[in-house]
Amino acid sequence: MKRTTFTSVLLLLMGLSVFCQESNFNKLDSLFNHLESHDRFMGSLALSENGKTIYSRSIGYADIDAQQEIDEKTKFRIGSITKMFTSVLTFMAIEEGKISLDQPIADFFPNIKNATSITIGNLLNHRSGIANVTSRPDYLLWNTQPKTRQQLLELIEQGGSVFEPNSKGEYSNSNYQLLTFILEDVLKDSYANLIKTKITEPLQLKNTYMGSPIDPNNHEAFSYNYDTRWNKSFETHMSIPIGAGAIVSTPTDLNTFSTALHEGKLITNKSLKQMKTFEDGYGMGLFEMPYFNKKGFGHNGGIDGFTSQLATFPKDHISVALISNGTRYSNNDILIAVLAAYYDKSFNIPHFETIEVTAEDLEKYLGIYGSKQLHLKLTITENEGNLTAQATGQPSFPLEAVEEHAFEFHQAGVRLEFNPKENTMLLKQGGNTYMYTRE
Known part of the structure; x- marks a missing residue:
């Protein structure tokens, strides 16, 4: 009788584990749907356990001009x-x-x-x-x-x-x-x-x-x-x-x-x-x-x-x-x-809300910024109504306006918060914050 009860409890726990994982995989589907609907990512992913694929997802286009969608066969x-x-x-x-x-x-x-x-x-x-x-x-x-x-x-x-x-x-x-x-x-x-x-x-x-x-x-x-x-x-x-x-x-x-x-x-x-x-x-x-x-x-x-x-x-x-x-x-x-x-841990689905800005709005942020914390200057420029940042010796990257005076580059997890009156800017990345001042 005890052995039967123990087996029943074990099966119940195993069932709950599978249910939690399926629930989390459904949330993963929501993440990829969100990335796709906001045109943030094109590509393919696979997760395997003991050599067998237990989750996979592909979104976007292998060839945009031909409207050829990415699938599990895409290389x-x-x-x-x-x-x-x-x-x-x-x-x-x-x-x-x-x-x-x-x-x-x-x-x-x-x-x-x-x-x-x-x-x-x-x-x-x-x-x-x-x-x-x-x-x-x-x-x-x-x-x-x-x-x-x-x-x-x-x-x-x-x-x-x-x-x-x-x-x-x-x-x-x-x-x-x-x-x-x-x-x-x-x-x-x-x-x-x-x-x-x-x-x-x-x-x-x-x-x-x-x-x-x-x-x-x-x-x-x-x-x-x-x-x-x-x-x-x-x-x-x-x-x-x-x-x-x-x-x-x-x-x-x-x-x-x-x-x-x-x-x-x-x-x-x-x-x-x-x-x-x-x-x-x-x-x-x-x-x-x-x-x-x-x-x-x-x-x-x-x-x-x-x-x-x-x-x-x-x-x-x-x-x-x-x-x-x-x-x-x-x-x-x-x-x-x-x-x-x-591993049945929590994760967040990102927000991609942006606000409309004009070239005139962006003028107050333009310039070269330096920091005493990082020996890496940032040059902020405007191109066709969009803000662009470039660190010394590195490629430029586009910024999206997400709040008043705040811009983000989601691909690298970068957030820039400007204070035009003080000629300062905060660079936030990876949980760290760096103060920059306009030269």
Whole structure:
């Protein structure tokens, strides 16, 4: 009798858990409906548990001109999540005895500055000091044109070094471009074919491959940037990012890949442990992605108008992947909402109310603002009746009027509150507030 009662209570608790999760997933649907109705996000998301998708959602258009809607078959450029694949290939080569973590890159690239002091391990965890080739001032003048291996090497060599090898960590796409060349040399195959034969075919990832010019007839999405309306972005030529950011995939495939990685289906536990060894916030192709007391691992990505995030929580056997081809809202906030829904925590649906302003209204806010708290000036300008902000050395971003004297950029969670009479402005982001004064 006691055993029957206990079983009944257990089944009741399990039923309540499933009910709560379904209720939260319904709220997730409301979030995506809200984002879609306010034209804030285009893309696709998938959440898997024990290797099976338990929630997915796609909204927006893969091709706005053709009115081609995004669905679960739509493929996107994933940007730097590609580095996870490149790291896995690197550890496969290490396990085969082709290379080692402490091997100097002078064995491959003797003309790179400090090549005798930089190791393959330093490339993996961004401790090489090699300048980031995609940060060159002239990058956007040639990124849509094909580059040969030799041309890329020359550009990397020209960039030189920005710090002594292994003295600190600093993100550089050049590291993973060089890893691509090393892998092709030691494994004697193209990067595209290595991805295919060593990862996608064994895992049956039918929608993951090295990218090429975007083909909408192959269910590939274009990317877009927003400036009062969605504008199609340029296309970086995939001969440039290669193993640093050239893979195309879907959220479902990314979850399958990351789950397999953490289940030991691709590399050994020893290699995975090395990937998950962090210095200055950098692992070897991985970032830590915590959620409260939960420990996740993954990567984010961005290329042209595409943005992406992938996280796996090994102890709970869940993976979540989000890829966008156009967003005016924080991908991180969407990811947090998905995790909140799974772990039965509360999350809010954002408000997107705006107020009408004229160019004349905006004149009182224009100028250059400086802060004693942040050594980063903000230039506020007006363009066709819209306010725009630009931080020193960074791209400009549009601001929306949400209240009198208050403007927001939802994608980065930025809020600016102006006091025209005092010539001051408060910048609020990530729970922090910074005082700015107009010069």
